[in-house]
Amino acid sequence: MHLVKGAFILKFIALGGAGEVGASCYLLEIAGKKILLDAGLRVNRLGKESLPYLNKLDHVDLVIISHAHMDHSGAIPLVYKRFPEAPIICTYPTKLLSEVLWKDSVKIWNDLEEEGGPAPLYDLELVEQTSFKLQDRPFNEWFEPIPDIKLYLHPSGHIMGAAAVLIDTEDAKVVFTGDMSAVKQRTVDGMEPIDFFNPNVVITESTYGGNIHASRKAEEQALARDIGDVLENGGTVLIPSFALGRAQELILILVNSMRGGQIPKYDLYVDGMVRTICDLYSEMEDDWPQSLKNFVKNSRQPLYWNQGGKNIPKVEKVNYKERYGLLVDMTPKIIISSSGMLTGGPSVLYAQSILERDNGAIFFTGYQDEEAPGRALLELKTGDEFQLADKKFKVRCKIGKYNLSAHADQIHLCQQLSYMSPDAVILIHGEREALQSLRTKLLDKYVVWVAQNGAEINPLESPKWLGESTAMQLEVENLIFTGTLQEFKNGRVGLKFEEDLAGTDAFKKFFSGFTRVEGKVRGNKLIVKAVPEEDKSQT
Ligand SMILES: [Zn+2]
Ligand SMILES: [Zn+2]
Structure with missing residues (x-):
């Protein structure tokens, strides 16, 4: 350092x-x-x-x-x-x-x-x-x-x-x-x-x-498997998603899984701000990674709005009118909609329609804020009560989280x-x-x-350190005393230091609150650590 x-x-x-x-x-x-x-x-x-x-x-x-x-x-x-x-x-x-x-x-x-x-x-x-x-x-x-x-x-x-x-x-x-x-x-x-x-x-x-993170591939496979189960059971899957980034990935992951046969082929409905961002991603061809350029070229389909085909699902933008149809028609399908944490947007409406259905599912794939309804929902069990926007529900559907971070x-x-x-x-x-x-x-x-927030940092100046405990830890890491080893007849070992060890500030800080120490020999070094009284396993 x-x-x-x-x-x-x-x-x-x-x-x-x-x-x-x-x-x-x-x-x-x-x-x-x-x-x-x-x-x-x-x-x-x-x-x-x-x-x-x-x-x-x-x-x-x-x-x-x-x-x-x-x-x-x-x-x-x-x-x-x-x-x-x-x-x-x-x-x-x-x-x-x-x-x-x-x-x-x-x-x-x-x-x-x-x-x-x-x-x-x-x-x-x-x-x-x-x-x-x-x-x-x-x-x-x-x-x-x-x-x-x-x-x-x-x-x-x-x-x-x-x-x-x-x-x-x-x-x-x-x-x-x-x-x-x-x-x-x-x-x-x-x-x-x-x-x-x-x-x-x-x-x-x-x-x-x-x-x-768990392996990305394993998470994608788990998501595909669980979606497949819900669809085969006749239910609708909602994936609340961030409008920018995650949703565009998800659509491609799911279309691919259907093409590969890992998920039965059902239509994908895309709602909320996700739609506009998909359009923009489609336009920014120059900025696509090479692998995506190749994929689109080989698939002979547009990047997002597939018309559907033999192994290819239809990917559809939901308009305002269709949304209300979808809210009551809970047949097998996948809906991808913003917002990702159920804080607003059409994903809230879809979630309200699905929450009390045994065969439906809400699967999260992204970060859930501490205060977000999505985080709260993930902590509930089947049958628990859950308030979303202005309505109360008994959670019946499947809830899942997959890390596609x-x-x-x-x-x-x-x-x-x-x-x-x-x-x-x-x-x-x-x-x-x-x-x-x-x-x-x-x-x-x-x-x-x-x-x-609000506190100034001078990153290259010697740090005053933000917390006492950090200062202590660092000082201790750099604390080296040289002494001589003394052997007593009864098998006990003593260490004698040249300086007054117990009088130094660093020593006092290091051992304050501790009465026991643990010594470990590493190579030709003896590492001494203070051990809390109750932690007997370490002695
Ligand atoms: Zn970001
Ligand atoms: Zn950020």
């Missing part, structure tokens, strides 16, 4: 998106410039509660959007409104996708306002102006959007257009991972390691910092960091438990900062 304490200023402050997944918005002060990395919303909240602390911003020189998901892009129009001069950089797919998601949000907010909800955060006019301001840049090349700041957008997997941002300046080098995944998906390749750039600081997402797990997060080998790491975009678990994994290699 070698920290460079620079004469320059390098500051980081999370305005949102620290200790949570939502409202990602980070201000980086580097080389005398203020760079805003993402500005998203809390997608489960409404109005002002959904916003990051934008009022903490007094000036912004440059804005970068890592990818189009609303938790990263949703507050960008408000940033533009306050700082219209600052260039906004993103990839081409992010530009197209963000605009569509912003417009959809305005529509939803306007409807909610009519029902007594809070005032919309922005309107269509501001969306138009902001979209016009977005500067799209290609992946994999350096450019200098403002003086002294060089940027490089590295494909980060996750969803189409998602980028990790490499920032190179005279003062320091920083990487912001955005959301990332090394697993190859059908609509986007996995992230390649960043092994060509050696940053001082990496700001990394930590969504699954505490998890190790588009986020790195703990192993991948650690690997990516080891390729970049930074001095300091800042953990963002994860719930407390995930952050703590990842921090523990990384502590012996890097200086690790767990960001907190």
Whole structure:
């Protein structure tokens, strides 16, 4: 661990998106410039509660959007409104996708306002102006959007257009991972390691910092098998899905499973915002991975809206009228609809129709927020009562969760960091438990900062450390005393130290609260550890 304490200023402050997944918005002060990395919303909240602390911003020189998901892009129009001069950089797919998601949000907010909800955060006019301001840049090349700041957008997997941002300046080098995944998906390749750039600081997402994902293939197979069972039993399967990314993958996975005979062939119905995003994905042929280009060419079918054929299911966009037909017709079929956590959108209506049917199923495939109805439903048993929107239900249908995550797990997060080998790491975009678990994994290699909303971090300065226990753990790891071994006649062994060990602060901290120690010989080293009194197994 070698920290460079620079004469320059390098500051980081999370305005949102620290200790949570939502409202990602980070201000980086580097080389005398203020760079805003993402500005998203809390997608489960409404109005002002959904916003990051934008009022903490007094000036912004440059804005970068890592990818189009609303938790990263949703507050960008408000940033533009306050700082219209600052260039906004993103990839081409992010530009197209963000605009569509912003417009959809305005529509939803306007409807909610009519029902007594809070005032919309922005309107269509501001969306138009902001979209016009977005500067799209290609992946994999350096450019200098403002003086002294060089940027490089590295494909980060996750969803189409998602980028990790490499920032190179005279003062320091920083990487912001955005959301990332090394697993190859059908609509986007996995992230390649960043092994060509050696940053001082990496700001990394930590969504699954505490998890190790099950094999993707096994999860896809389990999903296919369980869907097959429900369809053969005459039931409808609802897969609530995030509109952008997951749903596009799911459709391709299911169509493929039907073509391969793993799932009986039944029609797929696609509803909500998912439809519009599928249309956009279809248009962005240049940005498809090679494998997808080949697949579409060989299948002689459009990417999404298949007409159906011998082994090919029909994939249909549901319109408003058809939706109400589908809600009562619960014959075998698959419905894929936003939102992914049952927080709104048509997936809520479909779920309400399915919940009390024995032969139906609701299968989740993505992240479920702590407060989301989807998370609550997963914790219930058959027969339990469940409130969804304004109605109460007795859960009768099958409920399942399959991990098709588009986020790195703990192993991948650690690997990516080891390729970049930074001095300091800042953990963002994860719930407390995930952050703590990842921090523990990384502590012996890097200086690790767990960001907190509103708290400033100087990542390259000697850390004061955020918690006493971390300081203790690190000091103890580096605590080495030299002494001599003494053997007594009764078989007891003693250690004699040259200095007054018991008088040192580190010793007091190390052994405070402990009266027993455990010694282990490793090679020619004796490792001594304090053991809690009740833990007899260790003695
Ligand atoms: Zn994302
Ligand atoms: Zn995210």
